[in-house]
Amino acid sequence: LLTILEFPDPRLRTVAAPVDPAQVTTPEFQRLLDDMFETMYDAPGIGLAASQVDVHQRFMVIDLSDDKSEPQVFINPEIVERDGEQVYQEGCLSVPGIFADVTRANSIRVRAIGRDGQPYELDTDGLLAVCIQHEMDHLAGKLFVDYLSPLKREMVRKKLAKAKRSAA
Numbered sequence: 001l002l003t004i005l006e007f008p009d010p011r012l013r014t015v016a017a018p019v020d021p022a023q024v025t026t027p028e029f030q031r032l033l034d035d036m037f038e039t040m041y042d043a044p045g046i047g048l049a050a051s052q053v054d055v056h057q058r059f060m061v062i063d064l065s066d067d068k069s070e071p072q073v074f075i076n077p078e079i080v081e082r083d084g085e086q087v088y089q090e091g092c093l094s095v096p097g098i099f100a101d102v103t104r105a106n107s108i109r110v111r112a113i114g115r116d117g118q119p120y121e122l123d124t125d126g127l128l129a130v131c132i133q134h135e136m137d138h139l140a141g142k143l144f145v146d147y148l149s150p151l152k153r154e155m156v157r158k159k160l161a162k163a164k165r166s167a168a
């Protein structure tokens with residue numbers, strides 16, 4: 001299992017570097033994808049960005065299914081179209097126990113490279129669109145708490161610090 005970094009760890013603010021497409025089909029990268037899925041399923045979560053496990057490369061894994069049957073890999077993802085708005089109460093494996101409403105595009109067109117090293121394009125909306133945008137923020141060093149007011153973000157920081165102390 002990989003260790004998930006937690007807010008306010010400054011490494012979560014690193015901007016990830018593009019993946020060299022030639023690396024995708026190497027055993028090392030495929031192993032990293034397996035470790036990411038294992039870590040995500042164990043958390044449990046429906047998405048995990050490489051930034052969250054201190055790997056600063058542009059890729060993320062997602063699986064919305066409840067039986068691990070729909071694993072999706074997005075390498076060097078880019079949103080080429082966005083439409084509409086939706087509000088979703090988001091959580092984050094890097095900000096445990098905090099939930100807040102975030103407004104994001106309702107439907108998006110994403111271009112990415114898949115696990116097979118081949119480019120593909122996906123039109124989606126709803127929760128998958130929210131998750132893709134949430135994970136892509138991680139790759140840009142952004143967290144959903146950045147959409148909160150500075151006051152609320154400070155309250156989150158204090159709450160997490162307190163939780164850490166009582167857990168210690």
Ligand SMILES: O=C(O)C[C@@H](Cc1ccccc1)[C@H](O)SCc1ccccc1
Pocket residue numbers: 044045046047048049088089090091092093094127130131134135138
């Ligand atoms: O930290 C992460 O990136 C995993 C996030 C992904 C996510 C956040 C908000 C909305 C959609 C996806 C979650 O912690 S995974 C847990 C989860 C499970 C079901 C629905 C929403 C979030």
Ligand SMILES: [Zn+2]
Pocket residue numbers: 091092093094134138
């Ligand atoms: Zn997150």
